Amino acid sequence: MSPVIHDLVQLSRNHFTRRRLLQSTAAGMGAIAAGGLLPACLSAQAADLQQKKRSIIVLWMQGAPSQFETFDPKPGTETGGPTQAISTAASGIQIASTFPQVAKMMNEIALIRSLTNKEGNHQRATYQLHTGYIPTGSVKHPSLGANISRQIAPAGQDLPSLVTIGNAIAGIGAGYLGINYEPLHLNQAGKIPDNVAIGTSTERFDRRLGLLGQMDQQFAERGGASVVQTHRDLYSKASGMAQSKDLKVFDLDEEPAALKEAYGDTNFGRGCLLARRLVEAGVTYIEVRVGNWDTHADNFEATTRLAGEVDPAAATLIRDLKDRGLLDSTLVVWMGEFGRTPKINARTGRDHFPKAFNGFLAGAGIRGGQVIGRTSAEGTEIEDRPVTVGDLFTSICAAMKVNPKDETMSPQGRPLKVIESGEIIQGLFA
Numbered sequence: 286m287s288p289v290i291h292d293l294v295q296l297s298r299n300h301f302t303r304r305r306l307l308q309s310t311a312a313g314m315g316a317i318a319a320g321g322l323l324p325a326c327l328s329a330q331a332a333d334l335q336q337k338k339r340s341i342i343v344l345w346m347q348g349a350p351s352q353f354e355t356f357d358p359k360p361g362t363e364t365g366g367p368t369q370a371i372s373t374a375a376s377g378i379q380i381a382s383t384f385p386q387v388a389k390m391m392n393e394i395a396l397i398r399s400l401t402n403k404e405g406n407h408q409r410a411t412y413q414l415h416t417g418y419i420p421t422g423s424v425k426h427p428s429l430g431a432n433i434s435r436q437i438a439p440a441g442q443d444l445p446s447l448v449t450i451g452n453a454i455a456g457i458g459a460g461y462l463g464i465n466y467e468p469l470h471l472n473q474a475g476k477i478p479d480n481v482a483i484g485t486s487t488e489r490f491d492r493r494l495g496l497l498g499q500m501d502q503q504f505a506e507r508g509g510a511s512v513v514q515t516h517r518d519l520y521s522k523a524s525g526m527a528q529s530k531d532l533k534v535f536d537l538d539e540e541p542a543a544l545k546e547a548y549g550d551t552n553f554g555r556g557c558l559l560a561r562r563l564v565e566a567g568v569t570y571i572e573v574r575v576g577n578w579d580t581h582a583d584n585f586e587a588t589t590r591l592a593g594e595v596d597p598a599a600a601t602l603i604r605d606l607k608d609r610g611l612l613d614s615t616l617v618v619w620m621g622e623f624g625r626t627p628k629i630n631a632r633t634g635r636d637h638f639p640k641a642f643n644g645f646l647a648g649a650g651i652r653g654g655q656v657i658g659r660t661s662a663e664g665t666e667i668e669d670r671p672v673t674v675g676d677l678f679t680s681i682c683a684a685m686k687v688n689p690k691d692e693t694m695s696p697q698g699r700p701l702k703v704i705e706s707g708e709i710i711q712g713l714f715a
Contacts, residue, residue, distance in 0.1 A: 399658020675707025
């Protein structure tokens with residue numbers, strides 16, 4: 286008897302709990318336990334959106350990148366430090382000299398230099414920049430990716446609708462939406478995910494699933510119907526993925542050597558290449574993460590090193606999507622949880638600064654070659670067009686053509702919108 290079946294038999298003999306059931310399930314299926322199934326009752330609008338296969342790729346700069354060393358440099362000022370600016374393909378727009386490849390793609394990019402927020406704690410700001418909500422003790426909010434997938438992810442595909450690549454972030458996921466909208470997380474890109482091989486013949490695997498179905502029915506009859514349904518959803522999606530021909534999407538070996546070199550031989554570069562392949566395969570939400578942007582010390586050396594990894598990957602991703610005719614239906618978002626202080630500290634670093642930070646969007650109808658917002662000469666204040674987290678998320682929803690005011694019911698019985706407040710950023714779209 287396999288360890289998974291043994292554990293489930295023991296569960297049937299003992300007191301049944303949701304946690305123990307899910308732990309046993311996770312032990313057997315590991316990383317493939319993610320789901321992307323849509324609810325059975327889809328509106329006509331959602332069904333139509335599913336056919337359009339829109340996708341979003343978030344390039345997450347974990348740790349909060351300095352705006353001065355990325356896309357809002359201030360050369361020649363006291364706060365600017367040694368960072369130099371270079372011209373870009375878009376007339377009149379300059380960015381940090383460590384992003385030469387992104388500079389070449391600026392006609393596809395809308396820079397936002399006036400993002401502003403109040404959360405200066407990494408965990409709280411990361412939660413907010415993934416869910417749109419400030420964390421509370423009473424509810425675990427769904428991520429924006431989960432809410433987008435719930436509305437538009439294609440039904441019936443073997444691959445999950447959400448995939449995250451890189452550093453794991455605790456507390457970010459489906460929240461109260463449930464297991465169907467939890468992301469498949471990959472620590473590294475470039476190989477088939479761990480634990481997807483079924484380890485036996487298809488016939489024997491199917492017999493085991495049949496036995497598991499019988500045990501599920503016993504659990505359901507003992508009062509665990511809702512949890513059993515979650516369990517069935519999870520195993521249905523996981524087993525479908527384990528036997529799917531679509532698994533080859535995770536293998537980068539068939540990609541041309543020149544293209545892999547352009548993305549960069551780094552986990553982030555491979556993650557961006559995989560993100561493009563996942564878009565082609567119909568995955569709705571992909572997040573590629575790179576850490577170590579928390580530059581309280583040695584800011585200039587650290588950001589130069591990180592830019593060397595991020596710049597070629599981000600630029601090649603946008604170019605690759607455009608060359609394949611995918612950029613019009615794919616939104617690329619570059620962002621972190623906040624910015625860094627104008628003042629350079631005694632350790633040649635920059636500290637937390639949510640008051641003004643930057644990011645960019647490209648694709649999905651975004652008008653490239655423009656800058657939204659302006660900071661003061663030394664970057665201490667926003668002087669024009671502040672953009673809140675709600676504004677950013679509302680604009681992302683507009684690009685993805687999903688309803689930002691769509692409501693779901695929290696476990697406390699309170700209806701919660703995807704985004705509570707915010708306006709579409711004026712002039713962002715073509």
